[in-house]
Amino acid sequence: MDQITKRDLESPAGFGDWGPAEAIALDRMLGTIRRQYELAGYTPLHTPLVERPDILFAKAGGEIRQQVYGLRLMNPAADSPTDEKDLALRFDHTVPLARYVAANQGNLLFPFRRYAIGPVVRGERPKDGRYREFIQADIDVIGDDRLSLDHDAEMISIISNVFDELAFGPFTIRINNRKLLKGFLGSIGCDTEDKARLARKAIDDVEKFGTDETLLALAEIGINQEDASHALDLLTKSYSTDDAFTLLRSRDFGPEFAEGVSELEAVIGTVRQLGVPQHRYRIDLSVARGLDYYTSTVYEARLDEHPNLGSIAGGGRFDNLADNFSSKHLPGVGVSIGVTRLLRRLIKLGIVKPKSKTISSVLVASNDFTVEKEVHLNRARLLRSVGIPTEIYLEKRKLGGQLAFAAKRGIKLVVFTDSGGGAPTGHVVIRNVDVGQQVVVHEDKFLETVRGML
């Protein structure tokens, strides 16, 4: 054991292992997301784990500035690289995208659609369900100078398709426009960014603290009671899409508000035309989502039956992604799914239940591996050649032990020769471990029988 204790064998807090069953569930989720992203015409872009700190800090706002990890060689040698000050771990996929687009703008075809699926690292204090390393799955589309609002709508349709296929239960995508909120708050006296932020925070917390508390908080910012009640009505009540537009169109809170209304109408119109089912989305004027970043459309999805989980996907439009890196105007819109953070919680809540510890459908087993070796290796080769993942039991062990191994691993079928049990020569036993039943077939019918039983 040397100096390493059992406790040291746990990975550091916030950097967890995904054992086989969980890793299979994770890969399945990632596969679905990737497939839906690709179906919508998004192309992979792999940027490195490591970026220059000046790039990261040019775009890192608020808390994230305190969460960036730099790299340092633990035992540098004479010929070690000496550029440690240039090396920091990415905290999201959006800043690397901004850098990539700015660096390659001359060679890229716009609109540029890319997806990115991979780990990001944030130095947050680890707590329940908060991981320092987590996989994010993002899509973004970047325009050269302009980008139609139809892209915002397409994002919403992609989120809808992703969570339909993932089948975690009913979900709703809540859609808003930041200009609407900004215009409205400005018109009721929140004319500075500070005041607007406090007001948004108070309104965001209405579910937590209740109406009275929220009205008090708004009064403290200097909003009179009538305006404050008005704000709560507008921002926290639930309206049907049509009612929401009727309400919005009847209000006059200045030109930015009006622009927000008309953008939101355009986006919702295309969402409809894209065939997103009506129960999958609704207008929610309280959705804010990191407003220092997004400039107009914002959206986030939640599971209807698990509102406490919070947002399961979210995103929005940013006016100029690369404004620190390029003199070009490069508007974009994107969506991000915090895959591993979400899946850990879904597993914990029992919404996702990892079962099988393997991808294999068949275990090739043997009563006497030495004698039967060639025929068994051949069976495995045959199964694999038609695309059936197959594990071969290669150790010497009693057949009963091998059947128990298959059951524990979650392998459905075991294939073996019943040399002692009276099965005729040239025949193979195919046993369904789940239900404990088996058939004996001639080797010629082996493959089609296995296929039928899977």
Place this chain on the structure above:
Amino acid sequence: MDQITKRDLESPAGFGDWGPAEAIALDRMLGTIRRQYELAGYTPLHTPLVERPDILFAKAGGEIRQQVYGLRLMNPAADSPTDEKDLALRFDHTVPLARYVAANQGNLLFPFRRYAIGPVVRGERPKDGRYREFIQADIDVIGDDRLSLDHDAEMISIISNVFDELAFGPFTIRINNRKLLKGFLGSIGCDTEDKARLARKAIDDVEKFGTDETLLALAEIGINQEDASHALDLLTKSYSTDDAFTLLRSRDFGPEFAEGVSELEAVIGTVRQLGVPQHRYRIDLSVARGLDYYTSTVYEARLDEHPNLGSIAGGGRFDNLADNFSSKHLPGVGVSIGVTRLLRRLIKLGIVKPKSKTISSVLVASNDFTVEKEVHLNRARLLRSVGIPTEIYLEKRKLGGQLAFAAKRGIKLVVFTDSGGGAPTGHVVIRNVDVGQQVVVHEDKFLETVRGML
């Protein structure tokens, strides 16, 4: 532009971007490797990017000790995590596997087969084709106390299947056994690990420096000329498998050598039974591969037509993977493909040619997107619903520009309504951009025609 210059927009040396075309080629390669690993019954295991340094250094030999990056928060706050001394980036997938197996040995089913595909980071001085961050794709199988040599053979068959499917051209897997080399070198006077290492180095370099130079180097270690010539004969000449065994069986270099011969025979015997084509492997007594790590079987693959590329995959058996972490005897055998380092070189050499900048097969375009919007969005939805990746052109732009966009992006088919060109109502134009031909079909035949043209 602020302070960030064009040069700063490049990712740091040794941490490269994979743009769309290269990323598609990379994902295809990773997909093939993953599929072959899963077909052989291997299950994913995701361990984190970050491990405790004491774990890494317990297993990091030689140069790698100088290449481990630790983490440090660049702007820590009052409530920041304070365990920086526990955080270092993994340099391979094998040490994390050792930790995981030791930590979970009570719950794991042995033999435990897992694959790991993901980035590792090494602080090497970046140079041509040497990346500090690279993706490794590993499989390993770990036994509880014992592990049949048939697993060593199965690894070789998996490598063969992987590179068959990858189709980078003819390749050969060179197989050896470390006991053979150790026994032989011991019998000719290399009785210390230092002498053996120098002798192996000299023999490894024979292609570089020639026979005379190598004999001189061996003489300096204290090996007499007869033994040295003998060594060169045995270790560097090419023999057929049968001739190699005839030769090996005729020599007596002590019990360790004899054990190596019999293990090698067992492995090659199973490789044959697994149906690996004879031209895909050969015995090569000079293959050493990080001998401080592996204990018996070792192998590595090379492309026959590109020997300068060096090893494209390699691995071997380690007697006790987790000896620093567990009192249990946990023998293992594994293989590793340095995916991104290899692919960068294959692209550079023109062996892999990334072409298309997209996964999409179809671009839905439009002469007048405003008028035709609904029908076009619907076409895209239809194509996606049957699994055809489809990009919609959502900006206003002349049709010719959209066709040029498709050609540049590498999208094969463009679908549009020929409102000006005389195509009847209810008809759709499907244009093959590659060959510049198009057909006009009724909307009812749209989907089957697209499928036929893909």
